[in-house]
Each structure stands twice: as structure tokens, then as C-alpha cells.
Amino acid sequence: MNVSTILIILLIGAFATYFSGDKLASKVALLFSLAALGCSIVLLNNYNAGENISVINSWINQPKISFALNGDGLGLAMVLLTAALTPIIIFSSFGNEYKNAKGFYALILFMAFAMAGTFLAADGLLYYIFWELALIPIYFIALIWGNGDAEERRKAVVKFFIYTLAGSLFMLTAFIYLYTKAGSFLIEDLYKVNLSACEQFWIFLAFFLAYAIKIPIIPFHTWQANVYQKAPTVGTMLLSGIMLKMGLYSVLRWQLPLAPIAAKEYMYIFIGLGIAGVIYGSIVALRQKDLKKLLAYSSLAHVGLIAAGSYTLTLDGFRGAVMQMIAHGFVVVGLFFAAEVIFRRYETREISEMGGIRTQSPKFTSMFLILVLASVALPSTFNFVGEFTVLYSLSQINIWFAILGGTTIILGAYYMLRMFQHVMLGETNSKVFADVTLNEGISFAVIIAVLLFFGFYPKPITDLITPSLENILQVINKN
Amino acid sequence: MNTLIAITGLGIFCLLFEILNLRKAIVPITILGLLGVLALNYCEFGTEQSYYNNMIAVSKFSTAFSSLFIVLTIFLVALSHNFYQNHPTKISDYVAIKVFLLAGAVAMVSFGNLAMFFLGIEILSIALYVLAASDRLNIKSNEAGMKYFLMGSFASGIILFGICLIYGAMGSFDISDIHESALSAELPIWFPIGMILMVIGMLFKVAAVPFHFWAPDVYEGSPALTTALMSTLAKVVAIATLFKLIAGMNFISSLDNQDLLHTFEVIVVIISIASMSVGNIMALRQVNVKRMLAFSGISHAGFMLMTLLTVSASAGVLLYYTTAYALAGIAAFSVILYVCRDQDNEDITNFHGLGKTNPLLAAVLTASLLSMAGIPIFSGFFAKLFLFNQTIQAGYIGLVIVAVINSIISVGYYFKLIIAMYSKEPNQERTGRPFLIYATAVVSIVLNIALGLFPSLVLDLLK
Numbered sequence: 032m033n034v035s036t037i038l039i040i041l042l043i044g045a046f047a048t049y050f051s052g053d054k055l056a057s058k059v060a061l062l063f064s065l066a067a068l069g070c071s072i073v074l075l076n077n078y079n080a081g082e083n084i085s086v087i088n089s090w091i092n093q094p095k096i097s098f099a100l101n102g103d104g105l106g107l108a109m110v111l112l113t114a115a116l117t118p119i120i121i122f123s124s125f126g127n128e129y130k131n132a133k134g135f136y137a138l139i140l141f142m143a144f145a146m147a148g149t150f151l152a153a154d155g156l157l158y159y160i161f162w163e164l165a166l167i168p169i170y171f172i173a174l175i176w177g178n179g180d181a182e183e184r185r186k187a188v189v190k191f192f193i194y195t196l197a198g199s200l201f202m203l204t205a206f207i208y209l210y211t212k213a214g215s216f217l218i219e220d221l222y223k224v225n226l227s228a229c230e231q232f233w234i235f236l237a238f239f240l241a242y243a244i245k246i247p248i249i250p251f252h253t254w255q256a257n258v259y260q261k262a263p264t265v266g267t268m269l270l271s272g273i274m275l276k277m278g279l280y281s282v283l284r285w286q287l288p289l290a291p292i293a294a295k296e297y298m299y300i301f302i303g304l305g306i307a308g309v310i311y312g313s314i315v316a317l318r319q320k321d322l323k324k325l326l327a328y329s330s331l332a333h334v335g336l337i338a339a340g341s342y343t344l345t346l347d348g349f350r351g352a353v354m355q356m357i358a359h360g361f362v363v364v365g366l367f368f369a370a371e372v373i374f375r376r377y378e379t380r381e382i383s384e385m386g387g388i389r390t391q392s393p394k395f396t397s398m399f400l401i402l403v404l405a406s407v408a409l410p411s412t413f414n415f416v417g418e419f420t421v422l423y424s425l426s427q428i429n430i431w432f433a434i435l436g437g438t439t440i441i442l443g444a445y446y447m448l449r450m451f452q453h454v455m456l457g458e459t460n461s462k463v464f465a466d467v468t469l470n471e472g473i474s475f476a477v478i479i480a481v482l483l484f485f486g487f488y489p490k491p492i493t494d495l496i497t498p499s500l501e502n503i504l505q506v507i508n509k510n
Numbered sequence: 511m512n513t514l515i516a517i518t519g520l521g522i523f524c525l526l527f528e529i530l531n532l533r534k535a536i537v538p539i540t541i542l543g544l545l546g547v548l549a550l551n552y553c554e555f556g557t558e559q560s561y562y563n564n565m566i567a568v569s570k571f572s573t574a575f576s577s578l579f580i581v582l583t584i585f586l587v588a589l590s591h592n593f594y595q596n597h598p599t600k601i602s603d604y605v606a607i608k609v610f611l612l613a614g615a616v617a618m619v620s621f622g623n624l625a626m627f628f629l630g631i632e633i634l635s636i637a638l639y640v641l642a643a644s645d646r647l648n649i650k651s652n653e654a655g656m657k658y659f660l661m662g663s664f665a666s667g668i669i670l671f672g673i674c675l676i677y678g679a680m681g682s683f684d685i686s687d688i689h690e691s692a693l694s695a696e697l698p699i700w701f702p703i704g705m706i707l708m709v710i711g712m713l714f715k716v717a718a719v720p721f722h723f724w725a726p727d728v729y730e731g732s733p734a735l736t737t738a739l740m741s742t743l744a745k746v747v748a749i750a751t752l753f754k755l756i757a758g759m760n761f762i763s764s765l766d767n768q769d770l771l772h773t774f775e776v777i778v779v780i781i782s783i784a785s786m787s788v789g790n791i792m793a794l795r796q797v798n799v800k801r802m803l804a805f806s807g808i809s810h811a812g813f814m815l816m817t818l819l820t821v822s823a824s825a826g827v828l829l830y831y832t833t834a835y836a837l838a839g840i841a842a843f844s845v846i847l848y849v850c851r852d853q854d855n856e857d858i859t860n861f862h863g864l865g866k867t868n869p870l871l872a873a874v875l876t877a878s879l880l881s882m883a884g885i886p887i888f889s890g891f892f893a894k895l896f897l898f899n900q901t902i903q904a905g906y907i908g909l910v911i912v913a914v915i916n917s918i919i920s921v922g923y924y925f926k927l928i929i930a931m932y933s934k935e936p937n938q939e940r941t942g943r944p945f946l947i948y949a950t951a952v953v954s955i956v957l958n959i960a961l962g963l964f965p966s967l968v969l970d971l972l973k
Contacts, residue, residue: 091892091965093973094899134869156895160886167885175865175932185929192925196885197918204914207899208907 033084034074034102034151037110040067041144049137057125060136064118064143071114075107075495085153087217095215101153105353105499108492109150109280112357113273115481116364117143120268123368123474126375135176135265142168142269149277155206155216158285159199165277166195169270173262187257194254198244205237209289221289222506228292235293238286239301245278246334249308259327260380264371267323271330272364276356279334282341283349288506294344295507301342302428306435308335313442317449322370322380325450326363329406329443333359336439340421343428344507349500351420354492358405358413358482365402365478369395372471373454376464382450386457391464396455398467398475403451405482407444413485511561511568513551513576514620517613520547524606528599536602537591537946540609541584548580560622564684567622571825574971575619575750578833582743583612585840585950586735589847592944593735604644608739611637615747619754624673624683631669631715631751635662638744641736642728654731661714661724669711675704676759685758692764702770705761712755715748717804718811719784726792729804734850737800738843741807742836749814753828757821778818779909785812786916793923799846799856802923803839806882809916810835816897816913820904826972827896830961833968834881834889837958841878844951845871848944861927863936872931874951879924881958884917889961896969 044063051059078084084102089095102110121139129135145168148161173188206216208230213220226234244251259267287294294301312332319325337359340352372395373388374380389396405412408419418440426433467475485492520543527536551573560567587605594601614633621627639662643655673683679700680688692701710721717725729737756762765771789809796802814831817824848871849864850856865872881888894917898910961968 091969093966093969094896160891163886163891167880171932174929181933185933189922189925189929193918193921196921200914200917203895204898204902204907204910207895207902207910210899211903 032070032074032077033086034100034106034110035086037067037070037074037114038100038144038148038151040070041140041147045137045140045144048140049133051133053132056133056136057121060140061118061121063140064114064121067143067147068114068118071107071111074102075111078102078104078107079495087153090157094210096156097154097215097217098157099153099217100148100151100157101218102151103499103502104495104497105280105284105503106150108353108357108496109276110147112276112360113143113147113150116268116272116360119364119474119477120265120272122470123268123364123371124265125470126468129176129263131175135172138168138172139265139269142172143273146273146277150280153218155209155218155221155285157216158281159203159206162199162202162277162281163196165274166192166199169262169266169274172266172269173258176263177261177266178263179261183257184261187254187261191254191258194244194251195241198241198251201237202241205234209234218285224289226290226292228296231290231293232296235286235290235297238281238289242278242282242286243304245281246275246338247278247308247331248304248335248338249311252308252312252331255331256324256327259330260321260323264323264367264374267327268364268367271327271367272360275330275334276360279337279341279352279356282338283352283500283503287341287344288503291507291509294342298342298344298428302339302425302432305335305337305339305342306432308332308338309436309439310442311335313439313446317442317446320382322373322382322385322450322454323367325382325446326366326370329447330359330363332439332443333363333406336418336421336436339432339436340424343424344504345424345427346497346500346504347420347427348424349504350493350497351417351422351424353496353500354485354489355414355417355421357492358417358485361478361481362402362405362414365475365482366406368471368474368478369399369402372467373464377462382453385454388455388464392466394472395464395467398472398479399455400451401479401482402475403447405479405486407447408440411483411486413482413489416486416489511554511559511566511620513547513554513573513580514566514613514616516547516550517580517609517616520544521606521609521613524602524609528602533598533601536605537587540587540605544580544584544587544609544612548577548584551576551580564622564686565626566617566620567685568620570972571754572616572620574829575746575832576616578829578836579612579615579619579743579747582746582836582840583608585844585954586739586743588946588950589735589738589844591946592851593733593847600644604641607637607640611641611739611743615743618747618751621754622685624676624685627751627755628666628670628673632666634744634747635666635715638662638736638740641739642732644736645733648733650731651733652731654728657724657731658728665711665714665721668714669708672704672707672709672711675700675707679704689758689760692760693767695767697764697768702765702768705756705759708755709752712748712752713781716745716752716811716815717808718781718815719788719808720781722785722788722808722811725808726801726804729807730798730801730856734800734843734847734856737803738840738847741803742839742843745807745811746832746836749811749832750828753817753821753825756818757825762821775819778815779906782812782815782909783912785809785815786913787812790916790919790923794919796923797857797859799850799858799861799927802927803842806920806923807839809920810882812916813894813897813913816901816906816909819906819909820900824897824900826969827893827900829972830889830965830968831893831897834893834958834961837954837961838878838881838888838890841874841951841954841958842882844947844954845875845878848947848951849940858927858930859937861930862934863931864940865932867936867940870948871951874955875931876928877955878958879928881955881962883921883924887959887962889958889965892962892965896965
């Protein structure tokens with residue numbers, strides 16, 4: 032058994048879901064996503080037992096492109112994140128009715144397939160193909176099943192698609208250029224290429240464009256809030272929970288090791304951009320009236336910090352970034368799900384129209400509160416571990432970075448708690464808020480359990496990712 | 511050679527059908543006949559032979575491209591059945607003209623002599639003029655035929671003039687003779703001038719900027735099936751022939767000897783960039799789908815012209831690109847034929863809600879547009895990848911960056927159509943599930959995806 036099994040399960044799952052008809056689609060999709068999760072856990076065991084779970088097959092001879100999947104700790108951690116979030120996301124949608132559900136769930140699984148492929152690919156071109164493939168399902172999910180005015184949605188989604196495609200095409204150019212130097216797209220061959228500082232600068236920039244748009248880093252974030260708001264909640268969860276991690280992961284895996292000189296030279300600029308995102312995202316989040324938009328901007332702030340951590344080029348920064356990626360993935364899915372739960376009952380996303388939920392549903396309130404606190408990195412949650420490690424690594428570069436980056440916690444606490452106050456507390460709302468259903472409760476419980484468990488005991492994840500991060504650091508520091 | 515004879519025989523056979531009153535059988539029998547021709551052509555693959563004093567020279571290049579043309583003709587003939595339903599008395603003429611057109615196309619890639627080349631291009635062009643004007647009661651179709659004829663005959667004249675100059679310089683029409691003497695140190699200036707005139711004439715046929723002005727009007731005015739033919743088969747034939755002319759006459763090394771190579775390359779780069787950009791920018795503003803695809807075809811011509819910069823190595827890349835482009839084009843046009851069969855125009859509004867009424871066809875059109883836009887797993891992506899790879903290796907990184915920017919622009923108009931299909935409400939009933947249209951659409955897109963998964967199948971043919 033090797034890592035391609037996960038991809039095969041997800042791909043077959045996508046087709047099976049499509050052909051199972053509208054009624055069964057959601058259950059079939061859940062089944063296959065759970066199978067993928069089970070498979071990735073087995074693979075994790077095998078990997079920890081020292082088994083080789085990578086695949087390498089030749090695919091196209093000229094130019095030399097291989098079907099190479101590499102299951103190292105970092106890739107596996109990200110695949111686990113994908114495999115764990117996909118069933119949660121699918122399960123969270125069980126309360127909703129979708130037109131043409133078979134297409135909807137098939138696209139979700141297909142997207143999970145493409146994203147898992149992105150995390151595993153060890154060949155530049157294969158990686159690029161998965162990267163682009165992940166874009167198509169989310170485009171259709173947001174376009175067809177999204178909410179709000181159709182015309183505005185169309186604009187937002189097309190902007191998103193053209194932005195991301197534009198970025199990634201420059202990445203493709205960079206890959207082809209590297210190929211002409213290395214004679215192969217395999218990642219280890221690409222790592223060996225010696226480039227001059229000038230070449231590295233352009234390669235770095237091309238990759239940066241692709242990733243900065245996807246993550247998003249200021250000033251390439253303008254697509255984000257609108258798409259998050261217009262997409263159906265499932266799409267928002269996929270985007271914010273997993274897809275933007277593709278960009279962050281790629282920074283570590285591809286951008287930094289391929290252009291280390293440029294990365295070192297321009298480190299301050301890119302950390303600065305990340306931190307600017309933190310501050311900008313937090314301040315804009317303060318003023319949002321729409322719950323989903325507020326969460327979108329808070330997400331912008333958090334990923335800005337993760338990006339800054341990655342660009343520090345220290346082991347702590349890398350480790351903190353990866354842990355925060357996972358933590359943020361779970362917490363943001365939970366928060367968007369909470370927004371969806373409210374929407375199911377109140378049919379609104381305007382914060383001003385909510386309030387007084389606590390008296391009607393204490394269970395939901397406490398779960399929401401835990402998620403909010405996790406999102407502002409309260410100690411004992413997983414987010415604290417991640418965010419703290421990143422801030423520590425920033426402080427080693429320059430104490431001011433850490434101080435400015437730390438505003439994410441302060442401002443974050445301010446806007447999140449204010450949001451919580453307006454949404455949950457206050458006078459009892461005249462509209463009835465039914466308590467959470469069992470299905471909704473299970474989704475919340477799983478997410479909270481993960482966040483708390485790793486908050487107390489992050490060692491399994493650190494052990495998993497540290498060796499591969501050390502390898503990457505070694506490549507960066509080789510010259 | 512056998513292929514060419516068989517195709518001509520099949521064309522004459524098609525004409526007889528009308529006399530024998532076997533109209534109903536004409537489409538299936540022609541398809542079967544063309545499949546037979548394809549098999550025949552396959553047998554010739556790998557042999558290098560010349561016939562009739564080197565009038566026809568069969569090579570890997572010619573057989574590979576001929577196979578592509580035959581496959582495309584099969585699709586186009588299959589689409590004829592539904593398209594000409596309202597003109598039952600003329601269908602055998604139309605099918606026969608398509609088969610003769612194929613004969614011209616095959617002659618154009620397997621010529622060994624410039625006279626044969628000119629014969630081929632005239633057979634192809636005259637068939638196209640007739641087809642463009644074939645909806646004879648429609649004023650737009652008449653306009654298209656007339657415009658195309660005037661422009662096309664100009665181009666033919668220029669090509670003929672070029673051939674004369676080359677003959678004056680070389681004293682021969684024979685490609686292999688020219689190939690040898692092109693390297694001699696003292697060449698009269700007539701040779702490059704004649705070549706450039708031929709290239710200009712072919713660029714007319716390819717519809718590359720600045721010789722593209724006929725394309726949008728002719729595409730829009732012609733009957734939709736003819737547009738499909740022009741934008742897939744005719745364009746592919748023209749670019750393949752242009753490639754063969756330049757490679758076959760040793761033009762590049764000859765220019766190199768005379769220190770003119772750099773000028774030529776600059777010209778190709780400029781034409782390529784101009785075609786891509788003008789095509790894409792104009793396409794953004796179109797509401798008529800046929801016109802939009804005409805401009806998109808112009809931009810694709812710009813991409814294909816990039817292969818002329820690396821003539822010695824890029825025959826395989828050109829074959830792959832043209833195959834990917836033409837298959838996507840056939841798939842797209844079969845959906846357009848279905849959607850617009852009872853409409854008097856081909857505006858985007860006709861496509862509203864296709865995703866709800868005909869999910870399969872909408873998916874096919876989406877896939878073909880994604881392929882043209884160069885999104886992975888469709889062969890259009892690999893076509894662009896191989897092309898960019900080749901071009902970067904030859905050192906034209908600036909050109910590739912322009913091409914990349916153009917790929918981004920092209921997404922804008924391709925997605926306009928996709929959005930219309932999925933996010934608007936259907937505004938008309940779409941009844942009937944014509945088998946041949948569905949089959950053509952599905953088979954061509956499946957071939958397109960299969961080539962995306964296994965690009966080596968086509969890419970390595972010309973090694």
C-alpha cells in the first residue's frame with residue numbers, strides 16, 4: 032500500500048458519488064471520505080513503522096515527467112488534514128438540501144482528490160496539475176451552489192479564478208525554466224539546480240505570485256472576502272480549511288528550497304507583507320457586519336502570520352507554521368460551520384440581526400465559545416501552540432516582528448469576542464433558535480476534540496513533521 | 511499515396527450516391543470509407559517513399575498529419591447528418607465536397623513538389639469557398655463566401671508569385687532539389703523573397719495577425735458546420751503546411767547562411783505575439799460564439815506559430831498542439847451545432863441554462879473550453895506546456911511570458927460561455943437527443959482527455 036491509494040479512493044469516490052444519484056450522493060461521499068481518512072491513518076502507521084510509501088513511475092518521456100508521489104511527514108500531515116476535514120465538511124452539510132446533489136458531492140470529493148495530490152506530488156509538473164485541478168471544482172461549487180445575487184457571485188468567482196490561474200501560470204513558467212536547467216521535473220533534481228541570484232529572484236517571484244494569491248497575502252487578497260461570502264458554506268470551508276493551506280504548504284515545499292538565496296535576501300520584505308496582512312485583516316475584520324466576511328478577514332490575518340512564520344527560514348518558524356496550518360484548518364471550518372448553523376435557523380448572516388442565542392441554546396453557545404477562544408489562540412488549544420511557536424520564531428528574527436505579529440492575538444481577541452457578544456449574547460431574540468441537532472453536535476465535538484487534544488499534546492504532530500522540515504531547511508542552507 | 515487515391519475515389523463515390531438515390535446511407539458509408547482510409551494511412555506510417563517523380567513524398571510527418579485530418583473529417587461528416595437534415599437533396603454534394611477537401615488537405619502535407627502543393631491548396635480552398643457560401647439563400651453566407659473567395663484568391667496569387675520566384679532562384683519545383691541547393695553560399699535574393707511571399711500567403715490561410723481580417727466575418731457568416739471545418743481542419747492544415755514548407759525547403763539554414771535568420775525570427779515572434787494578443791483581446795468583446803471562436807482561433811494560430819522558431823525539433827509538438835486544439839474545437843462546435851440548430855444566430859444567450867437542460871453537452875463544451883484555455887489534464891494544457899518548454903529551451907523566455915499572459919486573458923472569454931451555461935436560467939426548450947451529435951461530442955472530448963493522460967502517444971510519433 033502506498034500513498035496513491037488515498038488518491039484512488041477519492042477519485043473513485045467522486046465518480047461513485049456522481050453515479051449514485053441525488054438521494055444517496057451525500058452518504059456515498061461521506062463513506063468514501065471516511066475510507067480515505069482510514070487509509071491515510073493506516074499509511075501514517077506504515078510510515079512511522081519505517082515503510083516506504085512513496086511512488087515513482089515514469090509518465091511522459093520527453094519532456095521527462097514522472098508520476099511521483101512522496102509520502103514524507105510534512106506531506107502526510109497535510110494529507111491527514113485534508114482527509115480529516117473532508118468528512119467533517121461533508122457531514123456538516125447534511126442539514127442542507129442541494130439541487131443536483133450528486134454533482135455537488137462529487138465535486139467535493141474531486142477537490143479533495145486534487146488537494147491531496149498537491150500535498151503528495153513530488154514532481155513539479157504533477158504538482159502543478161493537481162494544483163490547477165483543485166481550482167475547477169471550487170469554481171463550480173461557488174458558481175452554481177453559492178448564495179447571494181447571481182450577478183455579483185459570478186463576478187466574484189470569475190475574479191477568483193482568473194487571479195489564481197494568473198498566478199499559477201507564472202509558476203508554470205518558472206517550472207519550465209527550472210526544467211530546462213535540471214532536465215527533469217522531479218523535486219530532488221530541481222533541488223539540486225544551482226541558480227544565480229538573479230535567476231532565483233525571478234523564480235522566487237513567480238512562485239510568490241502563485242502562492243500569494245492563493246494564501247492570500249496582501250496585496251493579492253482582494254478576491255477572498257467576496258468569494259468566501261458568496262460561496263456555499265461547504266465551499267468556504269474547503270477554501271479556507273484546506274485550499275489556502277495548499278499555498279502555505281507550497282511555500283515550504285517548493286518556493287523556499289528552490290530559491291533559497293532570494294528567500295534569504297528578501298526575507299524581511301516577505302515577513303513584512305505577512306505581518307501587514309495580520310494587521311490589515313484584523314482591522315478590517317473589526318468593521319465587518321457580515322459574519323462570513325468577518326471570518327474571512329480573520330482568516331486573512333491568521334494566514335498572514337503563518338506565511339510570516341514560513342518566511343523566517345527557521346525550524347521553529349516552519350514547525351509553528353505547519354502546526355498553525357492544521358489548527359487553523361480545523362478552527363476555521365468549525366467557525367464557518369457555526370455561521371452555517373445560525374444561518375439555518377435565522378436565514379441571515381448579518382451580525383446585527385442575531386443576538387440572544389445563548390439563552391435559547393446554551394449547548395451551541397459553549398461550543399461556539401470554545402471555537403472562538405481557540406481561534407484567538409487561548410492557551411491549551413492547538414492554535415496557541417502554533418501561533419506561539421510562530422511568534423517565537425519571529426522574535427528571533429526581529430523583536431518588532433513578533434510584537435506586530437502579536438497584534439493578531441490582541442486584535443483577534445477583540446473582534447472575535449465582540450462578534451461573539453453581538454451574535455450570542457444580549458437580549459433574547461424574538462426568533463426561535465432550535466438547539467443543535469445531533470449531526471451538528473457531532474461535527475462540532477470532533478473539531479473541538481482535535482483542537483483540545485493537540486493543544487495539550489502536540490508531540491505526535493511535531494514528531495511527524497520535524498524530520499521533513501529539517502530536510503527542507505538543509506536544502507535551503509546548503510549554500 | 512494510396513491514401514490520396516482512396517480519398518479521391520471515396521469523394522467520387524459520394525457523388526454517385528445521389529444518382530443511385532442512396533441519400534440515407536451516405537453518412538454511415540462515408541464514415542466507414544474514411545475509417546478504411548485511416549487504416550490504409552496507418553499502414554503507410556513509417557515508410558518513406560516518393561511517387562510520380564517525387565510529386566508526392568510520403569513521410570512520417572505527412573502520414574501523421576493526414577491521419578489527424580482524416581479523423582477530423584470523420585467527425586465533420588458525422589455532424590453533417592443532422593446539420594443538413596433540411597436539405598436532403600444536397601447532402602451528398604456537401605459530403606463529397608468535404609471528402610475532396612480532405613484530398614486537398616492530404617496533398618498539402620504530402621507534396622514533394624511545389625506544383626503539387628499549389629494543387630492541394632487550391633483544392634482545399636475552392637472546396638471551402640463553396641462550403642462557406644453553401645447556405646445560398648442566406649445573405650450572410652453569401653457575403654462570407656464572397657469575402658473568403660476574394661481574400662483567399664489574393665493569398666493564392668501571392669503564394670503562386672512566391673513559387674515563381676523560388677523557381678527563378680532554384681530552377682526547380684522539386685522540394686528535395688530546393689532543399690539541397692538552399693544551402694549553397696551564393697543564392698539569389700529571390701529565394702528568401704519568394705519564401706516570404708509563400709509564408710505570407712500561408713499566414714492568410716492560418717489567419718494570423720495582420721492577415722486575419724477575413725476570419726471573423728467569414729466564420730460568422732458561414733453555416734456553422736463550415737465554421738467548424740474552417741476553425742479546426744482548415745487551420746490545422748494550413749499551419750502544418752506552413753511548417754512543412756519551412757522545414758522541407760531548408761529555409762532556416764539557408765537564412766542562417768545569409769545572415770537573415772535573426773530578422774526572420776523577429777518577424778515570427780512579432781506575428782506570434784500580435785496574433786495571440788489581438789485574437790484574445792478582440793474575443794473578449796464578442797457576443798456571437800462563432801465570432802468568439804474565430805478570434806480564439808487567431809490567438810491559437812499565434813501559439814502554433816511559435817513552433818516555427820524551433821523548426822528542427824518541434825514537429826511533434828506541432829502535431830500535438832494541432833490535435834489537441836482541433837479535437838477541442840470539434841467538441842465545442844458539435845455542442846454549438848446542437849444548441850443553435852433552430853436559431854438564426856449563435857449568440858451567447860442561446861447557451862443560457864444548458865447545464866440544466868443538457869448536462870452532458872454542457873460538460874463537453876466546458877471541457878473543450880477548458881482544454882482550449884489550457885487547464886490541466888485536458889490535452890490543451892500539455893500542448894501549451896510542450897510548446898512553452900520547447901520555446902524556453904530555444905531561449906525565447908519573453909515570448910513565453912507574453913503567451914502566458916495571453917492564456918490568462920483567454921480564460922476571460924472562455925468562462926463567459928461556461929458561466930452562461932451554468933448560472934443562467936434556460937430560455938428555450940431543447941428537445942431531441944441527436945445520436946450523431948452526442949457521439950461526436952463525447953468521442954472527441956474523450957480523445958482529448960485521453961491524449962492529456964497519455965501525451966506520449968502523439969508526441970513521440972514524429973521522433
